[in-house]
Amino acid sequence: MNLTPTQVNDWIQFFQKEIPNHVTDTRWQHILRVASYAKELALAHGYEDPDKAYLAGLCHDITKQKKMDVHQSLFTEFNLDTNGIPFQALHAYSAPLFLKKNYDFYDQEIQSAIQNHTLGNPKPALLDQILYAADFLGSDYCYRNLDLEEWFQKTKENLDFGIFMKAFQTISFLMEKKEIIHPYTFYTYNQSLLSLKEI
Numbered sequence: 373m374n375l376t377p378t379q380v381n382d383w384i385q386f387f388q389k390e391i392p393n394h395v396t397d398t399r400w401q402h403i404l405r406v407a408s409y410a411k412e413l414a415l416a417h418g419y420e421d422p423d424k425a426y427l428a429g430l431c432h433d434i435t436k437q438k439k440m441d442v443h444q445s446l447f448t449e450f451n452l453d454t455n456g457i458p459f460q461a462l463h464a465y466s467a468p469l470f471l472k473k474n475y476d477f478y479d480q481e482i483q484s485a486i487q488n489h490t491l492g493n494p495k496p497a498l499l500d501q502i503l504y505a506a507d508f509l510g511s512d513y514c515y516r517n518l519d520l521e522e523w524f525q526k527t528k529e530n531l532d533f534g535i536f537m538k539a540f541q542t543i544s545f546l547m548e549k550k551e552i553i554h555p556y557t558f559y560t561y562n563q564s565l566l567s568l569k570e571i
């Protein structure tokens with residue numbers, strides 16, 4: 373069942389107060405930027421409920437700063453197999469479970485967008501793509517970068533630009549640290565680059 377506009381608004385009000393209890397101020401500032409970018413990109417790319425995109429942004433990193441045992445106990449409780457999911461992506465998988473368990477908050481589209489915001493996925497829905505790109509635009513890396521406004525404009529014109537930038541940035545960062553790169557991230561890099569080259 374889809375969330376009504378009133379429900380979306382009520383949840384936004386609620387999570388604006390609740391999320392800061394779970395993250396540091398720096399992370400909260402990132403979350404607010406991601407939520408705003410998600411709403412803007414939703415408007416630019418015809419996603420039917422821009423406020424719902426904002427809500428997805430608000431919730432996307434709620435478990436980012438939780439310890440391993442919090443993630444693990446959620447995976448056990450909800451019987452979710454996270455074998456092969458790199459450590460830095462665990463929060464994306466635990467966040468929807470945390471939202472369900474603690475607030476009885478669930479929406480299928482938001483769940484998918486949050487779960488896929490770190491690794492990407494082979495068949496992303498529109499909201500998945502919006503949140504993935506918004507997470508890049510709202511990153512500390514972008515916040516410090518003079519090209520941010522240009523990147524935002526380009527992503528408003530073509531969502532694949534922001535998606536490519538995030539996959540590129542993630543892969544470069546992980547290679548630099550000699551970390552494992554999940555196949556979904558390579559896939560996201562290739563798909564977004566191919567579609568940019570087609571234009």
Ligand SMILES: [Fe+2]
Binds near residue numbers: 432436489
């Ligand atoms: Fe995240």
Ligand SMILES: [Fe+2]
Binds near residue numbers: 402406432507
């Ligand atoms: Fe994030």
